[in-house]
Amino acid sequence: MTTSLPTHPLDALADAVPRPLWLDLHDAPExxxxxxxxxxxxxxxxxxxxxxxxxxxxxxxxxxxxxxxxxxxxxxxxxxxxxxxxxxxxxxxxxxxxxxxxxxxxxxxxxxxxxxxxxxxxxxxxxxxxxxxxxRSGELDVATAPWQLAELERSAALAGALGHDVRMLSAVETRAQVDSPTYLGALEMPRAVAxxxxxxxxxxxxxxxxxxxxxxxxxxxxxxxxxxxxxxxxxxxxxxxxxxxxxxxxxxxxxxxxxxxxxxFPVYDYVLATEPLTPAQLASIGWTNRQGIGDGANQFHYYRLTADNRILWGGYDAVYYYGGPVRAELTVRQETFGTLARHFFATFPQLEDVRFSHRWGGVIDAxxxxxxxxxxxxxxxxxxxxxxxxxxxxxxxxxxxxxxxxxxxxxxxxxxxxxxxxxxxxxPPEPLRWAGVQLTRWSLQRADAQQGRRNLWLRTLDRMGLGFDS
Structure with a gap:
C-alpha cells in the first residue's frame, strides 16, 4: 500500500481491550x-x-x-x-x-x-x-495492486461458469460502493456470502x-x-x-x-475492531450495502461492518508458532496489531480520527x-x-x-x-514444518511486493498441490 499513513496509527490502539468484540456484545449464558x-x-x-x-x-x-x-x-x-x-x-x-x-x-x-x-x-x-x-449481503473482492485485477477476472470467469451471480467492477464503481483510494476494481458476488x-x-x-x-x-x-x-x-x-x-x-x-x-496445524489470525463510526465517518466511506470485503493480495485483509457500525479489520498475518502450541497468550500479538492498524489507515485515510476498541486473535485449524x-x-x-x-x-x-x-x-x-x-x-515433522511455514510466509510477502510473481518455492508448492494465496 502506497497511500501516506497518518501520524498516529499506533496511538489509535491505546485503549483497545485484548478480547473479542463479539463476547462483549453478548451476556454470557449460564x-x-x-x-x-x-x-x-x-x-x-x-x-x-x-x-x-x-x-x-x-x-x-x-x-x-x-x-x-x-x-x-x-x-x-x-x-x-x-x-x-x-x-x-x-x-x-x-x-x-x-x-x-x-x-x-x-x-x-x-x-x-x-x-x-x-x-x-x-x-x-x-x-x-x-x-x-x-x-445475505455478499462480498467484494477488491484489487489494491494492478496484478490483482487479472486474478479477479479469472475468478469471475470461474464463478460465472459455476452458476454464481458475479460482476466485475471498475475502480470508479468499486469506490462508489466503498470509498478507498487503494481500490483499483473489484469482483462482486452478492449472494455467495452472508x-x-x-x-x-x-x-x-x-x-x-x-x-x-x-x-x-x-x-x-x-x-x-x-x-x-x-x-x-x-x-x-x-x-x-x-x-x-x-x-x-x-x-x-x-x-x-x-x-x-x-x-x-494451528495458525493464529489477528483482528481489530474500531469504535462505532459516527454518521459522518460512515458517510465518508459509503458502504451502504454492508457487504464483506477482502483484498486480492496473497497476504490479504478481510473486513466488514458490525451491527453497530464498527469496522472489523483482520487478516494479513497468519502466524505459526514452533511446535504448534494452542495457548491463550498467543491470541495477543502487538506486532501484528500495529501492522493491521497501519494498513487500516492506509485503506481509509478519511478515518484518521477513528480509534480501536478491541484487539484479539484466534487459532485456525489449517x-x-x-x-x-x-x-x-x-x-x-x-x-x-x-x-x-x-x-x-x-x-x-x-x-x-x-x-x-x-x-x-x-x-x-x-x-x-x-x-x-x-x-x-x-x-512434515518439526523443525521442517516450522521452516516450511516461515519460508512460505516470506515468499508470499515477496510475491505481493513483486506484482504477484511467485518464486521457486511457491512454484514448487504449486506443482506439489500445496500452493495457495493466503
Missing amino acids: PTPTLTADTTADLVIVGGGYTGLWAALQAKEADPTLDVVLLDADLCGRAASGRNGGFCASSLTHGITNGVERFAAEMPELEAHGLANLDAIEAAVATYGIDCDFR MLDPVGLAHGLRRACSALGVRIHEWTPAQRLSTERGTVVVHTPYGRVRAARALLATNAFPPLLRRLRNYV CSRFCPFVGTALGGKVAYAAGFTGLGVGATRFVAGVALDKLYGRYTDRSRLALMNTMPLPL
Missing part, C-alpha cells in the same frame, strides 16, 4: 453442568464450536429419539467460533480458485451444495429464532440444541478415547461417556486421535489443502472433521452433516464427494 459422573449416550460429540453444535442439531433433527451428549472444555463457542470475522461463505473449498485446483471435476456439485448449505443456514437462523444479525455475529450464532445453536434435548456439559475437557465392549468411551477428568458412536470436532486443538496430528476433510476411525464408530483453514463459519454445517452420514452409514450425494473422501497431504 454454563451447563460439568460432567461429574459416568454416563451413556447414543452419540457423544467432543467440541462445542460450530462443527459440534451443527452436528448435534442435525443429529436430533434427523432422529429426535437419539440421546446426544456434547462436551466442551470451555464454554460453547468461545474458541474459534467466537473469534472470527463473521464471514459465512457458501464455498466449501476455501474459494473457487482453490477448489478448481484440487477438485475441478466436481466443482459444479460442490458450489451447488455450498449455496444450498448457505440457504439452509439462513433457514435454520429463522426456524430457531437465532439472533445473530444474519445478512455476514453474521459469530457469538450470536454460537449461542443460538447452543440454545437450539438444548431445546431439542442435547445434553451439553461445559468445562468438561475430553482427555482420551478408548473402546470397551463395542462402545466408544470418552474420558474426562470426573467422568466417562460411553456411546455407540463419537464425533470429534476439536479442530485446531490437540486431537484425541494421534493420526490427525500429521494433518492439522491443513495442506486449505479446505476441510472428514474421516472415520475405530471401525467406523468415530468420525472427525477438521482443516477448515479459517473459512468454517458456513462449511461447518455441511461437513458436520457429512460426518454424521459416515457415522450412520448413509450414502448420500454429499458423503460420496471426493472432497469428503480424501485426506490432505500429511505435514
Whole structure:
C-alpha cells in the first residue's frame, strides 16, 4: 500500500481491550453442568464450536429419539467460533480458485451444495429464532495492486461458469460502493456470502440444541478415547461417556486421535475492531450495502461492518508458532496489531480520527489443502472433521452433516464427494514444518511486493498441490 499513513496509527490502539468484540456484545449464558459422573449416550460429540453444535442439531433433527451428549472444555463457542470475522461463505473449498485446483471435476456439485448449505443456514437462523444479525449481503473482492485485477477476472470467469451471480467492477464503481483510494476494481458476488455475529450464532445453536434435548456439559475437557465392549468411551477428568458412536470436532486443538496430528496445524489470525463510526465517518466511506470485503493480495485483509457500525479489520498475518502450541497468550500479538492498524489507515485515510476498541486473535485449524476433510476411525464408530483453514463459519454445517452420514452409514450425494473422501497431504515433522511455514510466509510477502510473481518455492508448492494465496 502506497497511500501516506497518518501520524498516529499506533496511538489509535491505546485503549483497545485484548478480547473479542463479539463476547462483549453478548451476556454470557449460564454454563451447563460439568460432567461429574459416568454416563451413556447414543452419540457423544467432543467440541462445542460450530462443527459440534451443527452436528448435534442435525443429529436430533434427523432422529429426535437419539440421546446426544456434547462436551466442551470451555464454554460453547468461545474458541474459534467466537473469534472470527463473521464471514459465512457458501464455498466449501476455501474459494473457487482453490477448489478448481484440487477438485475441478466436481466443482459444479460442490458450489451447488455450498449455496444450498448457505440457504439452509439462513433457514435454520429463522426456524430457531437465532439472533445473530444474519445478512445475505455478499462480498467484494477488491484489487489494491494492478496484478490483482487479472486474478479477479479469472475468478469471475470461474464463478460465472459455476452458476454464481458475479460482476466485475471498475475502480470508479468499486469506490462508489466503498470509498478507498487503494481500490483499483473489484469482483462482486452478492449472494455467495452472508455476514453474521459469530457469538450470536454460537449461542443460538447452543440454545437450539438444548431445546431439542442435547445434553451439553461445559468445562468438561475430553482427555482420551478408548473402546470397551463395542462402545466408544470418552474420558474426562470426573467422568466417562460411553456411546455407540463419537464425533470429534476439536479442530485446531490437540486431537484425541494421534493420526490427525500429521494433518492439522494451528495458525493464529489477528483482528481489530474500531469504535462505532459516527454518521459522518460512515458517510465518508459509503458502504451502504454492508457487504464483506477482502483484498486480492496473497497476504490479504478481510473486513466488514458490525451491527453497530464498527469496522472489523483482520487478516494479513497468519502466524505459526514452533511446535504448534494452542495457548491463550498467543491470541495477543502487538506486532501484528500495529501492522493491521497501519494498513487500516492506509485503506481509509478519511478515518484518521477513528480509534480501536478491541484487539484479539484466534487459532485456525489449517491443513495442506486449505479446505476441510472428514474421516472415520475405530471401525467406523468415530468420525472427525477438521482443516477448515479459517473459512468454517458456513462449511461447518455441511461437513458436520457429512460426518454424521459416515457415522450412520448413509450414502448420500454429499458423503460420496471426493472432497469428503480424501485426506490432505500429511505435514512434515518439526523443525521442517516450522521452516516450511516461515519460508512460505516470506515468499508470499515477496510475491505481493513483486506484482504477484511467485518464486521457486511457491512454484514448487504449486506443482506439489500445496500452493495457495493466503
